[in-house]
Amino acid sequence: MLSIINSCNLSGIDGFIVNVEVDITRGMPCFNIVGLASTEVKEAKERVKSAIINSEFDFPTKRIVVNLSPADIKKEGSLLDLPMSIGLLRNYITRDIDYFRKTVFVGELSLDGTLKKIRGVLPIVLSAKEKGYKRIFIPYGNLLEASYVDGIEVIPVKNLRQCIGYINGKIDLNLGQIFSDIDKNTKEEEYEEDFSDVKGNYFVKRGLEIAAGGNHNTILIGPPGTGKTMMARRVRTILPDLDKEEKIEISKIYSIAGLIDNNIGIVNKRPFRSPHHSATTTSLIGGGVKSTPGEIVLAHRGILFLDELSEFNRKTLEMLRQPIEDGFINLSRLKYYIKYPCKTLIIAAMNPCPCGYFMSDTPCKCSAYEVIRYKNKISGPLLDRFDLFLPVDSIEHGEFSEDNFNESSASIKKRVQNAKDMQKNRFKDSDIKSNDEIKSSQINKYCKLDRESEQIAKKIFDKYKLSNRSYTKLLKTARTIADLESSEDINKNHILEAFSYRKGYYKYFK
Ligand SMILES: Nc1ncnc2c1ncn2[C@@H]1O[C@H](COP(=O)(O)OP(=O)(O)OP(=O)(O)O)[C@@H](O)[C@H]1O
Ligand SMILES: [Mg+2]
Known part of the structure; x- marks a missing residue:
């Protein structure tokens, strides 16, 4: 019997979907994980087996192969424990296959079946939402972090038994209440210094x-x-x-x-x-x-x-x-x-x-x-x-x-x-987003100078032999000085003030 469960892994600050294919067939009992898995993913075997048995489910004594697709990208972390267990417990689940096509599972299992907090839940939930998934199961400990993402149903579960119970519709997690009880703190924190x-x-x-x-x-x-x-x-x-x-x-x-x-x-x-x-x-x-x-x-x-x-x-x-x-x-x-x-x-x-x-x-x-x-x-x-x-x-x-x-x-x-x-x-x-990011091709567009300031900028450039980078930095700094005065135009005072902040360079580094 083959089950395909969606999960996620991280690449930089973005998540990518991993299909956890769990195949249970007749043959000598064994448990193999393939698909460029890191050591901690391979160690999932032991955690998953104990978690299933300690949650009072039967662990299939058959030939088990778990393939993590796409097979050419390295999978890291312990968050694939939950999707592997769900694939192995397919016999206990009454939901049809369509439910699983639109669902993502992430979570690390401890040996008693409890789901442990994982790293990177926020980018994972965001990626699942962007890829069009309807719901995601996460460890309860990550609830607060995930609650800042709208547009995807987040289901926080405490353990494997609760997860299977919820999927089968046997347990009501009272999600409405859980999410309304969260005290989201979005106010900027205050600083002690001034x-x-x-x-x-x-x-x-x-x-x-x-x-x-x-x-x-x-x-x-x-x-x-x-x-x-x-x-x-x-x-x-x-x-x-x-x-x-x-x-x-x-x-x-x-x-x-x-x-x-x-x-x-x-x-x-x-x-x-x-x-x-x-x-x-x-x-x-x-x-x-x-x-x-x-x-x-x-x-x-x-x-x-x-x-x-x-x-x-x-x-x-x-x-x-x-x-x-x-x-x-x-x-x-x-x-x-x-x-x-x-x-x-x-x-x-x-x-x-x-x-x-x-x-x-x-x-x-x-x-x-x-x-x-x-x-x-x-x-x-x-x-x-x-x-x-x-x-x-x-x-x-x-x-x-x-x-x-x-x-x-x-x-x-x-x-x-x-x-x-x-x-x-x-x-x-x-x-x-800000003046320092202006590219050299955009300098003439965003840092336009009038004739007088152009002449002053030229004099500075010639006399101090500025590098091309230093010259564009001078113009960008003048752009900011003008912005601080709410002025769309850059005038000679802005250029001169911007140049005065190179004073320290000539004092100490020349
Ligand atoms: N302009 C100032 N106004 C008020 N207090 C100051 C001022 N400058 C320095 N101090 C006092 O001096 C202390 C030391 O300053 P700070 O550590 O910033 O010096 P620093 O220039 O970084 O020195 P160092 O080169 O040794 O690292 C500050 O904690 C503050 O109490
Ligand atoms: Mg110091």
């Missing part, structure tokens, strides 16, 4: 507002204790609230990484990832045996903060060049490759030399060679990927008591939100 805590440093704060307004990668550079880390940590408090689409996009990544908060079920906060400078390449860009998403992917639609940039391994940093540029990362494996999105705002902070005081009011103790060696830890191509270079210096003593001038995050956020709204409207017919 920009009003930061005294003085107006130039840097304005630079960070522009960075947030158009997602421009930024380096903060200056002596120790001047507030670089403090300010970088506050950038997410001025980023606009996440929209529903962004929340789902981020939650899909966190669901795969197993980082979804059990009490909320969805990501309600812009990601802020701050890996330590001892981070390995794998932890930063992702990979490993399970091709898990790295820090740059976990920071998608949020901030990747690289504090003490010059202390990171140079080779590891170089790996970030392609993903920073493209907004996605491809992890190649033997038989397949995985694509993760990483549209991330990169904020980096560093000292200008080993002692930290080069070009500051405090005398620097380093030799010229030491300063050059320190700066060379960051390659030219990596620096070229930054839009704003903000020199951070100590503030004047009087600025500590000037509370009135320190704008709150809420007030800065309003301008950022306004700039983002303009960008949303501007890019509504394209696949980009």
